[in-house]
Amino acid sequence: MIMEIIHYTNSYMTRVYSQFDIPLHQQKLKILNIIYNFTTIMVKLKSFLVLFACVLGMQALAKSGTLRFEDFLLRDTSHVIHGTLDNGFQYYIVKEVHQPFQMSLLQKTGFHDDGETPEISHLLEHMLATANRPIATGDTLIQYLKKLGKEYGSGFNAFTGANFMKFDLYQLKSELAYADSCMEILSEIAEGSKICSEDLERQRTRMINEVANRKYVLNARQTDANLGVFRFGYDPAEWREVQLNSAKKITLSQLEAFYRKWYHPQNQCLLVTGNVPDGIEKIIKRKFGSHPRVPAPSPTILDFTDKNMLIERWGSTACSLTLNFALPILTQAEKTSPNFFRDYFALKQINHALNEKIRERKFASNFVTRYQVAERLMLTATFTCDLNEELPGGGLQAFVDSVAALVNDVRSNGVKIKMPKDTLKKGEVALRCAQIMKRLQEGNGEGNTIDRVLQPDVCFIYSLPLYKQENSDAYWTFMLSGKDISDYCKNFINKSKITIECVLPYDYPEKEITEKLNAFLRH
Structure with missing residues (x-):
């Protein structure tokens, strides 16, 4: 024409x-x-x-030009069922037919809730899981487990963390009647448990030995020191003494009062995963729905103390330096905003871009970056240098200077990253966004996988959303530009509380390196 x-x-x-x-x-x-x-x-x-x-x-x-928080939530019941009973008790059923069937009781109570009695949550975990504790069936726990074909200590386990306690039954038979019998143990732990006074001293001794021996395992020692220094304000050795002294004095009445205070349905969740038998949801409702709802305190979330550096030692010739960047604690409004998914997506992109940036600079013999979301969004970078190798620029202090230069660069300039919005035509980007928006608004998330960090247990413990990972990530991939990601990175680093964990060889002098690290923190 x-x-x-x-x-x-x-x-x-x-x-x-x-x-x-x-x-x-x-x-x-x-x-x-x-x-x-x-x-x-x-x-x-x-x-x-x-x-x-x-x-x-x-x-x-699209139904509308904006997305609601609810549009991002995973509702594919063929894969995951999330429910809340009238008494506040929650449950997740995650169907994975090729994985072993297991179930876990989650309790929103942990070390942060110990208050003036450190280790009381840990000792309560031991007491609720002790072999000789009488349960509602008339058996002891170990007897009942044997009836189920489970060995005490292998098919049943318990764990206490900073913000939660967890009781696991695993490698279970995928049969409904068997699942009913197994769930009786967790239901009884959740409400109405009797603490076995006869086992108190035996479990106290076991727990004290466990706490004392953790100082000989680097990862365990670091975890304890991290909690003591950054959350409670103690030096590592002082914190260990506080833990041990408190554990020696905890009484039966204190344990019972702690259980009555925290163990209520609104603080609890049952997580069922693997090759789950059909009909399991009805059993959950029957086992846990009758537990009375009574007023209970909200779980404690401790903020950071003013201490920001931790020095540990190990029997290696290498130095490990970990930088933790943590944003302020998320409010409930922030957790239930569509922007939560935007910020989390941006954090994942930053983690990848930062990894590439460190790789290009080649100043560390090894490194790893990782992101996390719990009560807050966090980014961690760990650098390792072998002191037996010749380091460019002059040893460990030059290595620290290189880390500081990297952080200052990212703080000022962000990261370099290209997104589709930077290369595609506006019309194509707009059309792709509209297509993905339609899937988010109308779909239940079928075909989406569960994010490897935002797993159901994390979602329950920190009141976070289980979301349509692939759909959400696809949407923000086209909505955000490289500049948006870079600006978010700069904002993240500048707003973060920075803490440093440094692990030195046993014979390496500490003064000069701590002075340099403190100078970096002041800057």
Whole structure:
């Protein structure tokens, strides 16, 4: 059609110009100029019409121009069922037919809730899981486990963390009647448990030995020191003494009072995973739905103390330096905003980009970056340098300078990352966003996987959403530009509380390195 217009335009304008005394070559130049301008207008009009069609497509595809928090939530009941009973008790059923069947009782109570009695939650865990504790069936716990074909200590376990306690039954038979019998143990722990006074001293001794021996295992020693220094304000050795002294004095009445204070349905959840037998949801409702709901305190979330550095030692020739960047504690409003998914997606992108940036600089013999979300969003980078190797620039202090230079660069300049929004045409980006928005608004998340960090237990403990991972990530992939991610990175680093964990060889002098690290923290 355009060629026809050019032909007729050329013919018509030749006749027009021939009526005037205008040289032929000038006539042709003017005609070509008119044709060029006309063609340019047509191309721009075509681009406008394509963009306009995309906008109309967006309106037709999406219910509205914005997404609600609820649109991101995973509701694919063929994979995951999340429910809340009338008494506040929650449950997750995660169906994975090729995985072993197991169940866990989660309790929102941990070391942060110990208050003036450190280790009381830990000792209560021992007492609720002790072999000789009488249970409602008339058996002791170990007797009942044997009836179920489970060995005490292998098919049943318990754990206490900073913000939760967990009681696990695993490697179970995928049979409904068997599941009913197993669930009786966890239901009885959740409400109405009797603490076995006869086992108190034996379990106290076991727990004290466990706490004392943790100082000989680096990871365990670091975990304890991290809690003591950054949450309670003690030096590592002082904190260990506080733990041990408190554990020696805890009484039966204190344990019973602690249990009555915290063990209520609104602080509890049953997590069932693996090859789950059909009908398990009815059993959960029957076992836990009758537990009375009574007023209970909200779980304790401790903020950081003013201490920001921890020095540990190990029998290695390497130095390990971990930097933790932690944003302020998330409010409930922030956890239930669509922007939560945007920020979490951006955090994952930052983690990847930071990993690449460190790799390019080649100043560490080994490194790892990782992101986490719990009561807050966090980013961690761990660097290792072998002191037996020749380090560029002059040893360990130069290594610390390289880490500091990296952080200062990221704080000021962010990270380099390209997103589809930076390379694709606006119309294509708009159309892709509309298509994904439609899936988020209308779909239940079928085909989406569970995020490896935001697992159901984490979601329950910290009141976080189980979300449509692939759909959400696809949406923000097209919504955010590289500059958006980089700006978020700068904002994240600048707003974060920074803590440092440094692990040195036993014989390495500490003074100079701590002075340099303190200077970095002050800056």
